[in-house]
Structures are given as C-alpha cells and as structure tokens.
Amino acid sequence: MCRIGAIKSLDYIHPSMALQLMSSQQKGHDNSGFAMVMQNLGGIFEPYKHLPTLSMACTDDGIKIAEHILHEAGFLRVMQWTPEVHDEPGLDINAMPNYVFETFKYPKAYKGASQKEKEELLLDTRLKLRAALEPNEEGFAYSFWPDVITLKEIGDPRDIGTYFNLWDADDRFTAKVITAQCRQNTNYDIVRYAAHPFHLQGYTALANGENTFYLKNKEFQQGLHRGYIGFESDSQCFLYTLHYVHRELGWPLHYYKHVCTPLPFEDIEQREDQKQLLGIRQSLAHLEINGPNTIIGLLPDNTMFTCCDAKKLRPVVVGRDERTVAISSEVCGINEILPDRDWEADIYPNEREVVVINDDLEVQRWKQ
Amino acid sequence: METMRLNDVTANDLPWKIKYDASRCTMCGSCVATCSFKAIVPKVERRRMVFSEGNFPEPKARFSAVPVIRQTKSVRDYCRGCGMCEKVCPNDAIKPERNPDTRHPIITRCLGGDSIKRGGRKNLEGSTRTLDTIRVGRISQMTDPSLDAQRHTFDLLAPFGRILPPKKLPFTPDADQQLVTQELTPPVNWVYPVIIGDMSIGALSWRMWEGVAMAVAYLNEECGMPVRMCSGEGGVPVRLLKSKYLKYMILQIASGHFGWNRIANAMPHMVEDPAGILIKIGQGAKPGDGGLLMAQKVAEHIQAIRGVPKADLLSPPNHQGLYSIEESVQKMFLSFNSAFKFRVPVAIKVAASATSVSVFNNLVRDPYNIVGGFFLDGIDGGTGAAHEVSLDHTGHPIVSKLRDCYLAAVTQGRQGQIPLWAAGGLGKTGDLAADAFKMIALGANGVFTGKLILQMAGCIGNDLGRCNACNTGLCPAGITTQEPQLAHRLDPEKVAQNIVNYYLAMDQELKKLMAPIGNSSLPVGRSDALVSTDHAVADRLQIQHVC
Numbered sequence: 001m002c003r004i005g006a007i008k009s010l011d012y013i014h015p016s017m018a019l020q021l022m023s024s025q026q027k028g029h030d031n032s033g034f035a036m037v038m039q040n041l042g043g044i045f046e047p048y049k050h051l052p053t054l055s056m057a058c059t060d061d062g063i064k065i066a067e068h069i070l071h072e073a074g075f076l077r078v079m080q081w082t083p084e085v086h087d088e089p090g091l092d093i094n095a096m097p098n099y100v101f102e103t104f105k106y107p108k109a110y111k112g113a114s115q116k117e118k119e120e121l122l123l124d125t126r127l128k129l130r131a132a133l134e135p136n137e138e139g140f141a142y143s144f145w146p147d148v149i150t151l152k153e154i155g156d157p158r159d160i161g162t163y164f165n166l167w168d169a170d171d172r173f174t175a176k177v178i179t180a181q182c183r184q185n186t187n188y189d190i191v192r193y194a195a196h197p198f199h200l201q202g203y204t205a206l207a208n209g210e211n212t213f214y215l216k217n218k219e220f221q222q223g224l225h226r227g228y229i230g231f232e233s234d235s236q237c238f239l240y241t242l243h244y245v246h247r248e249l250g251w252p253l254h255y256y257k258h259v260c261t262p263l264p265f266e267d268i269e270q271r272e273d274q275k276q277l278l279g280i281r282q283s284l285a286h287l288e289i290n291g292p293n294t295i296i297g298l299l300p301d302n303t304m305f306t307c308c309d310a311k312k313l314r315p316v317v318v319g320r321d322e323r324t325v326a327i328s329s330e331v332c333g334i335n336e337i338l339p340d341r342d343w344e345a346d347i348y349p350n351e352r353e354v355v356v357i358n359d360d361l362e363v364q365r366w367k368q
Numbered sequence: 369m370e371t372m373r374l375n376d377v378t379a380n381d382l383p384w385k386i387k388y389d390a391s392r393c394t395m396c397g398s399c400v401a402t403c404s405f406k407a408i409v410p411k412v413e414r415r416r417m418v419f420s421e422g423n424f425p426e427p428k429a430r431f432s433a434v435p436v437i438r439q440t441k442s443v444r445d446y447c448r449g450c451g452m453c454e455k456v457c458p459n460d461a462i463k464p465e466r467n468p469d470t471r472h473p474i475i476t477r478c479l480g481g482d483s484i485k486r487g488g489r490k491n492l493e494g495s496t497r498t499l500d501t502i503r504v505g506r507i508s509q510m511t512d513p514s515l516d517a518q519r520h521t522f523d524l525l526a527p528f529g530r531i532l533p534p535k536k537l538p539f540t541p542d543a544d545q546q547l548v549t550q551e552l553t554p555p556v557n558w559v560y561p562v563i564i565g566d567m568s569i570g571a572l573s574w575r576m577w578e579g580v581a582m583a584v585a586y587l588n589e590e591c592g593m594p595v596r597m598c599s600g601e602g603g604v605p606v607r608l609l610k611s612k613y614l615k616y617m618i619l620q621i622a623s624g625h626f627g628w629n630r631i632a633n634a635m636p637h638m639v640e641d642p643a644g645i646l647i648k649i650g651q652g653a654k655p656g657d658g659g660l661l662m663a664q665k666v667a668e669h670i671q672a673i674r675g676v677p678k679a680d681l682l683s684p685p686n687h688q689g690l691y692s693i694e695e696s697v698q699k700m701f702l703s704f705n706s707a708f709k710f711r712v713p714v715a716i717k718v719a720a721s722a723t724s725v726s727v728f729n730n731l732v733r734d735p736y737n738i739v740g741g742f743f744l745d746g747i748d749g750g751t752g753a754a755h756e757v758s759l760d761h762t763g764h765p766i767v768s769k770l771r772d773c774y775l776a777a778v779t780q781g782r783q784g785q786i787p788l789w790a791a792g793g794l795g796k797t798g799d800l801a802a803d804a805f806k807m808i809a810l811g812a813n814g815v816f817t818g819k820l821i822l823q824m825a826g827c828i829g830n831d832l833g834r835c836n837a838c839n840t841g842l843c844p845a846g847i848t849t850q851e852p853q854l855a856h857r858l859d860p861e862k863v864a865q866n867i868v869n870y871y872l873a874m875d876q877e878l879k880k881l882m883a884p885i886g887n888s889s890l891p892v893g894r895s896d897a898l899v900s901t902d903h904a905v906a907d908r909l910q911i912q913h914v915c
Contacts, residue, residue: 209511209512210508210511210512210886212508212512212885212886212887212894213887213891213894214896215893215894215895215896216891216892216893216894219778219783219893220778220781220783222781223778223780223781224534224781244534248535249534249535249537250541251539251541251547252541252545252546252547254545255547262889264521264523265523265525265558273546273547275549275553276539276546276547276548276549278556278558279532279537279539279549279553280537282527282531282532282556282784283531283532283533283534283536283537283784284534285527285531285784285892286783286784286892286893288889290886290887290888290889290891291508291512291886291887292511292512292513292886310888311515311520311888313512313513
C-alpha cells in the first residue's frame with residue numbers, strides 16, 4: 001500500500017523533511033522506492049525559475065540521445081546539477097548510472113512565443129525524449145518544466161536518501177513545495193515511471209489507493225490528450241483528469257472533485273447548478289473514479305490540495321504550523337516534522353470536501 | 369369404423385401429446401373449458417368388455433359408451449404444451465407430453481402452403497450461452513475493499529439522451545469561479561438501467577399492458593426507482609397520454625406509425641413530456657422484418673387506438689422514405705426533437721447485425737449531436753409474432769455486437785456519447801441482474817427486456833417450443849390476447865406486484881455484484897472486472913481468459 005505526503009512552506013525546505021515525513025510511516029508502505037517532486041525551487045535553482053529544468057535518470061548513451069534531441073530542438077543549457085552520490089556497499093538501491101538535472105534556455109525561435117506555445121514545446125520535447133529513451137531503457141525523462149524537479153528511484157527510501165545524500169539538510173537543494181511517496185507500484189511491473197508523484201505541464205498528483213475505474217479512465221484519457229500516456233500506474237489517471245479539467249477545459253479547481261466523485265443524483269437535483277453538475281457527470285462519466293483513494297494535487301501556481309473518494313475509504317490528515325502545512329497519510333508523519341503544532345487544528349478531510357492550501361498558506365475547506 | 373389414411377394428421381405428428389388417464393377423470397370439464405387452443409375435446413368412446421359368468425368360460429361382450437377427453441388432431445387446433453389442462457385438473461388426470469417424434473414443422477408447411485408463424489424467441493439452442501461463460505472475476509480485497517451491498521449507497525442510473533463531448537459543453541467560469549451556461553444542451557434523462565422493452569398494446573392484452581404500466585408507476589412513485597417502459601409500436605391510450613404518468617413512458621415509432629395519429633393529436637393536452645422517443649428500425653427476433661399483428665388480435669379497442677380496420681397489421685420492413693443514416697438523423701430525429709421542443713431525448717433501436725458498428729459509427733459521428741441512444745437488439749429477443757424461419761435463423765447475437773460498438777466508441781474517444789442499450793435474450797435463465805451487469809461491464813449503459821416481463825406476469829412459454837402462441841390471440845395466460853374471457857384470467861394487480869418484486873430483487877442483486885468489485889456507480893465498460901472460462905469468448909470480447 002502507498003503512503004503519500006506533501007509539504008508546503010513559506011520557507012525553502014530540504015528533501016530531508018520529506019524523508020522524515022515518510023519514514024515514520026514505513027510500516028504502511030513497503031519500502032520499495034522513493035519518489036518526489038519539488039516545486040517552487042530554491043538554492044541553486046532559484047535564479048532559473050522561469051527556465052525549464054529537465055529531470056532525467058539515464059545511461060551514458062541516454063545522455064547522448066537526450067542531448068542530441070535537445071540540441072536539435074534549439075534548447076541551450078544554462079545550468080547543470082548532478083547530485084553527488086554515495087554508493088556505499090549494502091545500500092538497497094537500484095540506481096541508474098546518471099541523474100541529470102539541467103536547466104535550459106528556450107530555443108531562439110521561441111523568443112516571441114506565447115507562454116502556451118512554450119508549454120506545448122516543453123511537453124512535446126519531454127514526450128520525444130521519453131520515446132527515444134524507452135526502447136533499450138536508456139533513461140527516464142520525468143519532468144521538463146520550469147521550477148520543477150523530479151527524482152524517482154527503486155529501493156529502500158532510507159538508502160535512496162543516503163545514496164543521494166538527502167538526509168543532510170543544506171540550502172543548495174530546496175523548494176517551497178515537496179510531494180513524496182515511498183513505494184514502487186508493485187501491483188504491476190516495477191517501472192520507474194509507475195512511481196508517483198506524476199508531473200505534467202505544471203500539474204503534479206500522487207495518490208494513496210486503488211482506482212478501480214482505471215480501465216474506464218485510461219480508455220477515455222488516451223484519446224483526450226497526447227500527453228496522457230504510460231498508464232503504468234492507475235494513479236496517473238488522477239493527474240490526467242486534473243490536467244484535463246483545470247488546464248484543457250479551463251474549469252475552476254473545485255470542479256475536479258465533481259468529475260472524480262460526482263454527487264449522488266438526488267443531491268444534484270437539490271442544487272441550483274444541477275444543469276452543470278449533470279452535464280459534468282454525463283460528459284465526463286469515464287473520468288469518474290471508484291475504489292479507495294486519497295489524492296494530493298499541485299497546480300502550476302503552487303496551490304496544493306487534497307481530496308478523497310466518495311466513501312472516504314482512504315484517510316489523509318492535514319496539519320500545520322505558522323510557516324508550514326503538511327499533508328500525510330498518517331498523522332505520525334506530521335508529528336515527526338511539525339511536533340510543536342496545535343494538533344487539535346489538524347484536518348481530517350471528509351469524502352465531500354477539497355482542502356486547498358494557497359500560496360499564502362491559507363488553508364480552505366471547500367464543500368463539494 | 370373411421371378409415372385412416374397415411375397422411376392424416378395424428379397425435380404422433382404433433383409437438384405435444386395429451387396424456388390422459390380416464391380412470392382418474394371426474395368429467396368436470398375444467399380442462400376442456402380452459403384450453404384456449406381447442407386442442408382437447410370431450411368425446412364418447414365405445415368400449416367393449418368381454419366377460420364370463422359361471423363356472424365355465426362362456427365369453428360374452430358388453431358395449432358401453434364412455435365419456436373421455438381426446439386430443440384434437442389438427443395442425444390448426446393443436447396442443448401447444450401450455451399445461452393449463454394439467455393446472456386446472458383436480459385429479460392429475462391429464463397433461464401434455466413433449467413429442468420428440470413430431471412432424472409438425474413438415475406437415476404444417478405441407479398442409480398450409482404458408483410459412484409458420486409464432487411468438488416467443490429463437491428455439492434452436494446450440495451451445496452454452498456466452499454470458500454464462502463469463503464471471504465477475506475481479507474481486508476487491510485488501511487494498512481496495514469490497515463495498516457493503518446492504519449498507520453503502522449505490523448509484524444505479526443510466527443516461528438516456530445525447531451526451532456532449534466534454535469540450536462541447538457550453539460552460540464558462542464566471543467571476544465567482546462558478547461554471548455558467550446560457551445555452552441549451554441535449555435533453556438527457558437518467559433512468560434505471562433496465563428498461564421494460566417495447567411491447568405494444570396490440571401485442572399485449574389491455575390488462576397485461578395495464579399491469580406493466582401500474583408496476584412502472586409503483587416503482588417510480590413508491591420505490592424511488594426511475595424505471596421506464598417503452599410503448600411499443602401501437603399507440604398509447606389517450607387517458608395515459610394526457611396523464612402525469614406519461615413521463616414514465618418511452619413512446620415508440622416504427623415503420624407502420626401505428627397509433628401516432630392519436631399521439632400527435634394528444635400533444636397539446638399533454639401535462640408531462642414522455643421519457644423519450646424510440647425510433648424502431650429493427651428488432652432482434654425478426655431482423656429485416658416489420659411488426660406483425662394478426663387480425664385475430666385486432667380487437668375493437670386496438671382498431672380505435674391504432675386507427676385501423678380489423679385486418680392483419682404488417683409494418684413494412686423499412687421506414688419508407690429513409691434511405692440513409694444521415695437522412696434518418698435529419699428527418700426523424702429533428703422532427704421528433706422539434707415536436708417536443710428539444711425537451712425529449714430521441715433514440716434509435718436496431719437489430720444487431722454484422723453492420724451494426726457502421727451504423728453506430730455514423731450516428732456517433734453526427735456533428736449535430738442528436739441521437740440520444742443506440743438500442744441494440746440481439747437474435748434471442750422475443751416477439752409477439754414472426755415467421756418461424758426469421759425467429760430461428762436470422763439475427764445476430766447481442767454480446768459481441770454490443771462489445772464491438774463500445775470498443776468502436778473507445779477507439780474514437782466517444783464512449784458514452786450515444787448511450788448503448790442492449791437486449792436480446794438477457795435474463796433468459798431467469799437471472800437478469802447477472803446478465804445486465806455483465807453487459808454493462810462490457811460497455812452497455814443499460815439493458816432492456818421484454819420476454820422476461822411476460823414471464824414475470826405468468827407466461828409459460830419457453831425456448832423449447834412450449835406455447836409460443838402469442839401470435840394466435842389465444843394466449844392461455846391472458847397476456848398476449850385480446851379475447852375478453854382469456855384476458856380476464858390475468859389479474860393486472862398481480863402482474864404489477866410480480867414485476868415490482870422482481871425489480872426489487874434485481875436491484876439487490878445488482879448491488880451484490882457491484883459491491884465485490886468495489887464500485888458504487890455502474891461499471892460501464894469495466895471489462896477488467898470480467899473473466900471468461902472460454903478462450904474464444906475471452907479473445908473475442910477482450911477479457912481475461914481463466915481456467
């Protein structure tokens with residue numbers, strides 16, 4: 001089973017905090033991997049917030065393939081960071097030869113391009129990288145987006161932390177938002193892409209649970225957008241629906257909940273906006289989710305939220321102090337990183353609400 | 369003594385033989401009175417008894433006349449095996465027995481020079497039913513728990529009406545972050561996923577039709593189950609057209625347009641919109657053939673409702689004037705949409721066929737988003753009257769065709785935009801919930817059923833050739849007849865009660881199937897929940913093979 005966690009802070013925080021959040025929950029997951037997405041970057045990436053950063057794990061040949069593609073497309077590298085790894089004997093990690101975090105300038109041809117055009121270019125480039133690296137498993141391109149870094153690896157999260165030296169906090173590798181999860185997707189094959197959080201065009205999602213409408217979601221989503229690919233995990237569907245509802249349809253975030261877990265018909269009939277809610281239920285019926293789930297999502301503007309399935313079969317808790325909010329599958333994780341908070345103010349979201357944390361760290365509870 | 373000729377019809381030529389025990393018979397006459405087919409008659413037999421009195425054999429003969437019940441030896445008035453005689457006999461003195469040596473299919477054609485007509489459904493049973501090789505094999509356990517069928521809430525509703533592609537929804541966010549819309553969208557009604565199929569008021573007795581309509585009203589108003597019933601092609605009583613219960617009715621129009629004069633005239637007086645309009649193009653039991661109501665059943669009230677004289681009523685095989693799918697969309701759908709001011713969804717019913725996917729593709733791609741449902745009827749569907757050769761030999765099984773249509777929609781990313789409704793032999797084993805659930809997981813939004821509704825009411829017809837005399841107007845159960853004395857055998861309230869109870873049981877059973885796969889709303893297209901023990905079935909339907 002998964003355990004998920006997310007931290008959003010007014011200050012730049014180090015991934016060690018995410019490791020602490022997750023490690024106290026280790027009895028609930030199977031220690032088979034670690035994955036995290038950092039957004040709103042600090043440290044060495046802070047000066048490059050507006051430029052896309054590629055997060056990739058690959059072989060030596062993989063680097064060549066990727067550089068060729070990026071060069072052909074006209075991207076110019078402005079910054080590169082390679083984590084210093086500690087390959088101590090006995091570590092449980094299935095490491096790739098190279099971990100690449102590179103920041104690029106947009107191609108010259110995109111000098112006058114709109115934001116949207118640039119965003120489409122970044123997606124197309126990442127998809128091209130992924131396709132080129134896939135055949136011989138030469139590498140994994142996780143994200144290629146401004147102000148976002150993704151790291152995923154197979155193994156024991158504690159050892160992965162040691163390997164990447166993530167246990168020792170510093171101010172070079174930080175972010176104001178970190179989402180993390182400690183498990184590979186063991187339902188199916190062990191594939192690096194299957195570990196959440198997943199990222200697509202500024203949207204990040206991770207989930208704890210099972211999506212029993214996976215096949216329905218997948219069959220519908222794969223025709224909706226070129227970026228909806230892979231489906232190595234049933235939780236990717238949550239990200240794609242978020243991206244579709246918020247970005248492609250341009251609807252406000254609270255409609256995401258109406259798409260995933262529509263209200264019962266008798267409740268819809270009582271609502272003034274029943275026409276819209278029925279329209280959503282009808283046209284997006286194949287994006288409905290079922291089964292036990294809790295989702296944590298992150299928007300391009302750093303808004304973080306959580307919601308769960310319609311029967312609240314998977315719990316999550318939201319805790320905070322003055323400068324940090326954390327969401328976690330188990331409260332012990334929050335106790336670990338925010339021991340002095342007012343725990344009576346913790347929120348255990350119900351099945352019909354979305355808990356939203358905006359960039360000022362204001363926590364809102366939206367009733368569906 | 370009668371002379372028998374070789375080609376004279378005898379009981380041994382007929383599909384059923386009457387087994388009669390004169391020693392148990394009390395001559396009450398109940399069996400003869402009840403047999404609507406006149407297949408048994410009272411008769412007097414001459415009996416000869418040889419006896420001897422005294423100490424030495426001195427044979428003497430005594431003749432007596434004994435009243436008995438005898439089987440009629442006729443290809444017109446013959447026993448259908450309905451068993452009403454057995455049912456009413458106080459002494460178990462009489463019953464029909466299936467005759468495996470029947471020559472009925474041959475002699476009927478030889479003597480009549482006409483094709484055989486009957487009701488019921490396909491009587492040629494081949495291998496195991498496809499649906500019976502499928503199980504709900506993906507059980508939620510541990511990480512995704514099963515639900516509790518008794519305690520959790522479930523949404524068991526299906527759409528009837530055209531669903532817009534998401535990007536065509538006319539919703540825009542306002543300053544308060546609420547989606548607003550000013551535009552009309554196609555009407556969609558969410559209904560119970562098991563519709564009572566189209567059986568006309570001519571095919572059914574008025575008491576049967578009334579019983580079904582009562583059941584539908586009760587299910588809606590007392591049980592909170594939005595079950596809809598389709599009128600069939602044959603009109604609707606004006607009183608119902610003008611009543612609030614019209615909202616539970618789907619009005620059907622077929623190629624004969626029977627009853628539509630009255631429906632059109634009643635429109636200004638309607639206080640509710642009908643639940644939908646169903647344009648019948650074809651029927652699974654007799655694809656390529658129009659409706660057929662034999663003159664025997666065209667009673668006075670049927671003549672009035674349909675506006676016709678007493679004659680065989682044959683709907684043409686085609687809608688005259690519709691030569692293409694596009695034309696059907698433009699002409700029929702638009703005219704019905706506008707007739708009800710775009711408030712009532714309009715759907716189409718076709719017989720499953722090798723070409724169904726092409727028809728479906730044409731409809732689902734129509735840029736006007738008009739067609740509000742694709743009702744697909746398979747070969748095992750029932751009918752009130754058809755040529756036997758059509759019933760047994762024409763048509764297409766429903767399961768793979770429904771699946772093909774759903775997968776065609778998936779390929780185009782248009783699943784759900786025209787709701788798929790399937791029928792044709794569903795519930796044949798008496799268990800409609802299981803069949804409906806499997807069809808839904810294969811991609812149907814819902815199912816519709818007709819024959820099973822008759823069986824709930826007391827129809828004793830089956831697929832082994834029992835009864836199936838719906839076309840004769842002599843239905844022994846009073847279901848498919850317009851003869852007052854036969855129709856009065858049927859108690860409409862009992863019919864309604866049986867249908868309501870069956871629906872309540874089925875509702876429980878559907879939940880019992882949804883709960884273990886962990887779904888609280890209908891798993892439309894969730895084929896991963898199904899497995900098949902048959903390799904060919906699994907391959908064809910793209911589900912997991914298990915052994």
